[in-house]
Amino acid sequence: MSIFKKLFGKSSEKESSNSETNSSDFSSASKTEFQNFQDLVDQNAGLSFEKQLNFNDVTGGLAWNINLNTGTLSFRDLDFPIEVMGSLSFNDYSWMWGWANAKSGIPENLLGGSLQLKEIGEKKQIEEFSKGHFAAEEGFEHKMGLVATGILKADAYFCANYGQGTMVLTLKSDKIPDIDYNRLEKVLTSFPQLIGGVDLNHKEAFKSYLIDRNIDINVTEHKVEGMKNDKVVTAEFDNQNRLKSLNGKI
DSSP states (O other), X not given: OHHHHSOOOOOOOOOBOOOOOOGGGOBOOOOOXXXXXHHHHHHHHHXXXXXXHHHHHHHTTOOEEEEXXXXXXXXXXXXXXXXXXXXXXXXXXXXXXXXXXXXXXXXXXXXXXXXXXXXXXXXXXXXXXHXXXXXXXXXXXXXXXXXXXXXXXXXXXXXXXXXXXXXXXXXXXTTSOOOOTTOTHHHHHHHXXXXXXXXXXXHHHHHHHHHHTTOEEEEXXXXXXXEETTEEEEEEEOTTSOEEEEEEEO
């Protein structure tokens, strides 16, 4: 998770590929049904991370402050409405959902999103959503933030470090730049950064990222291609679904 600690270093764009493509091979697709929490990380990380990059462009380096009474996260003169997901303790690396933390005094109106995820967890038997308090690995707060941002259609998440732990918040605000769905070149720069910081099934994460960006795809055993407006991105993977190359005809 080191990428999230010094977030969001720039990476150079990949060179364009000159390979020929056939538009008839591409079609719209839907995500497969998720079975566990890791599936949800794979399926939501791509677009959520790009949203984080946009959020960082607006707030990066600015001091922040949280007011739970007003439900706002502030960066100088920028205020963002928030919802509280939960918190990760640095003492024992355990996660506690906001709805399970009766002593925290979190206003109920800030817990709607976390309760939506709880309901999904109970229906789909996802323990990370339905169990109020459990042991979690280092960096879990970012996985939860990426998943919550994706499922709840938030514009970003924020990890508010209070010393002994960090509180995960989701934000919805028109002050955060929208994703430009026509800029396929963003895929070429953001996806390598993402997989450098989060454990993912690279192939599944890339495929879901393209689906979330409304890009037609063509999937074969070791390759995922995406096409939109005659622009093409191509990712190749090894036998363990790890990214080998990422190129674009932009």
